[in-house]
Amino acid sequence: MVGLGAAGLAGAPSLQRGFEAVLGATADKDPTGLTGLLPNGGGFRYYSVASSVPERGPDDYRLTVDGLVERPTTYTLEALRRLPQARVVRDVQCVTGWRVPGTPFEGVPLFQLLDAAGVRPEARAIRFSCFDGTYTETLTLPQARRDDVMVALRMQDKPLNHSHGGPVRLYVAPMYFYKSAKWLSGITVTRDVEPGYWERLGYDIDAWVGKSNGRDDAPTV
Numbered sequence: 001m002v003g004l005g006a007a008g009l010a011g012a013p014s015l016q017r018g019f020e021a022v023l024g025a026t027a028d029k030d031p032t033g034l035t036g037l038l039p040n041g042g043g044f045r046y047y048s049v050a051s052s053v054p055e056r057g058p059d060d061y062r063l064t065v066d067g068l069v070e071r072p073t074t075y076t077l078e079a080l081r082r083l084p085q086a087r088v089v090r091d092v093q094c095v096t097g098w099r100v101p102g103t104p105f106e107g108v109p110l111f112q113l114l115d116a117a118g119v120r121p122e123a124r125a126i127r128f129s130c131f132d133g134t135y136t137e138t139l140t141l142p143q144a145r146r147d148d149v150m151v152a153l154r155m156q157d158k159p160l161n162h163s164h165g166g167p168v169r170l171y172v173a174p175m176y177f178y179k180s181a182k183w184l185s186g187i188t189v190t191r192d193v194e195p196g197y198w199e200r201l202g203y204d205i206d207a208w209v210g211k212s213n214g215r216d217d218a219p220t221v
């Protein structure tokens with residue numbers, strides 16, 4: 001899995017620029033498809049906007065919760081594993097059309113981490129950051145508090161592997177999969193919504209499956 005990711009992406013930046021040039025006319029419709037050329041088994045595709053991502057595990061993984069909170073906190077992987085876990089089984093839906101039905105995710109509901117940190121009254125949003133050094137995402141506070149939004153440690157009944165954003169990724173079940181930031185390293189509570197990586201390039205911030213990005217159905221491709 002790790003080998004596939006690393007080998008598959010060697011030389012990807014130049015390849016990607018080539019595709020962007022060729023696909024210029026359609027890139028507005030389909031930008032998240034540019035790095036989705038590698039089949040990754042089970043219907044998933046491997047996506048990363050960064051050309052290489054370091055591996056992190058039990059010894060060096062950290063998740064920081066900070067910003068407009070009473071008690072900024074840093075979690076190790078072990079600390080996250082010890083917290084109560086939830087399980088959600090839904091279809092994964094990429095905005096470019098591919099879908100993986102009935103995919104189990106398990107992890108810590110995000111609202112539990114927010115409550116533990118104590119969100120300040122002036123806060124309205126969350127900014128997520130990733131240890132790939134590039135990707136960002138955002139949710140409003142009401143979205144972040146839904147019980148189907150989690151800091152995921154497991155996917156398909158296995159520990160989340162590196163290709164899928166392991167050891168820890170965000171999982172936002174009701175939204176297109178670009179909201180589910182891989183290699184999650186930071187949860188920062190903010191006053192205002194700060195558009196994430198793909199959202200600065202035109203994708204909807206409120207990425208409800210079937211109701212956003214100009215799609216009213218979700219075709220399987």
Ligand SMILES: Nc1nc2c(c(=O)[nH]1)N[C@H]1C(S)=C(S)[C@@H](COP(=O)(O)O)O[C@H]1N2
Nearest residue numbers: 032045046047048049094135164177178182
């Ligand atoms: N850090 C990071 N997270 C990311 C992405 C990315 O490029 N980098 N791509 C997003 C998109 S567009 C999709 S469809 C899914 C793909 O997840 P997968 O690689 O596990 O299939 O991750 C999302 N989260």
Ligand SMILES: [Mo]
Nearest residue numbers: 032094095178
């Ligand atoms: Mo995507």
